[in-house]
Amino acid sequence: MKPAIKKILTKKDGLAENDVKDLLKLYQIPTTNYVIIHHVRDLTNLTLMFPVALKVCSPKILHKTDVGGVILNIQNKEQLIQHVQKFQKKFPNETFLVDEMVPTAAEIIVGLIQDPTFGLSIMCGIGGIFTELYKDVSFRVIPIDTYDASQMIEELKGKKLLEGFRNFTAQKQPVIDLLLRVSSMGEELMDYLDQMDLNPVFVYKDRCCVVDAKIVVKP
Numbered sequence: 001m002k003p004a005i006k007k008i009l010t011k012k013d014g015l016a017e018n019d020v021k022d023l024l025k026l027y028q029i030p031t032t033n034y035v036i037i038h039h040v041r042d043l044t045n046l047t048l049m050f051p052v053a054l055k056v057c058s059p060k061i062l063h064k065t066d067v068g069g070v071i072l073n074i075q076n077k078e079q080l081i082q083h084v085q086k087f088q089k090k091f092p093n094e095t096f097l098v099d100e101m102v103p104t105a106a107e108i109i110v111g112l113i114q115d116p117t118f119g120l121s122i123m124c125g126i127g128g129i130f131t132e133l134y135k136d137v138s139f140r141v142i143p144i145d146t147y148d149a150s151q152m153i154e155e156l157k158g159k160k161l162l163e164g165f166r167n168f169t170a171q172k173q174p175v176i177d178l179l180l181r182v183s184s185m186g187e188e189l190m191d192y193l194d195q196m197d198l199n200p201v202f203v204y205k206d207r208c209c210v211v212d213a214k215i216v217v218k219p
Contacts, residue, residue: 001188002026009192009217014059017097020196020213027185029178031210033100040084043077048100051075054083057097062214073101102202102209106161106170109137109199110178112186114218120190122183124175126158127200142183142190149179162203170203178208194218 008015008023015023021031033048036057056069064070069091074080080098087096109127114120118141125137138155140148153159153172162172178201186193194216202209 053099055097057095105202106168107200112196142186144183149176169205174208
């Protein structure tokens with residue numbers, strides 16, 4: 001295991017979103033560009049492209065939307081400054097993540113979970129706002145191979161979203177590649193991970209991008 005990976009996993013207070021995204025990048029799992037800020041003055045040399053999202057970034061707040069900790073589609077620096085000022089009052093002493101927004105696309109969810117019977121397992125499903133509604137997911141025990149990843153997609157009722165359905169250009173191959181990388185990550189970190197939730201993951205014609213990510217490490 002690379003020292004940089006172990007350093008992230010052994011943080012005593014748990015992992016915030018920036019930690020998780022740094023970890024994903026170490027496994028060549030594509031995610032968004034972001035910067036961490038603590039105060040409005042940290043925006044002086046911001047190099048991200050607008051629009052951006054602003055998120056409260058704390059291992060103590062895993063469900064950011066539930067506490068009003070996410071603002072999307074901020075169009076310019078003036079708007080961003082205003083939102084940061086509000087966040088500083090609402091979430092004193094917390095860190096904030098400014099996230100470069102990416103084009104919308106077909107959404108999936110990918111995750112890892114410790115099953116009490118089978119051990120660490122990987123899941124894939126139709127993501128975004130439909131995750132809870134349809135519960136359209138498939139599971140495998142890790143590690144998986146290309147055939148397993150393909151079959152996981154075939155089991156989804158919403159698999160047409162990954163076949164260029166209507167206005168979506170999403171294809172299956174980037175999802176297969178992502179599942180294999182997540183499986184490899186889980187295999188190496190099996191003794192550390194309790195669960196990982198990548199949702200949403202935007203799927204394009206030739207790539208995926210993890211937009212939001214959470215990890216809960218074992219005690």
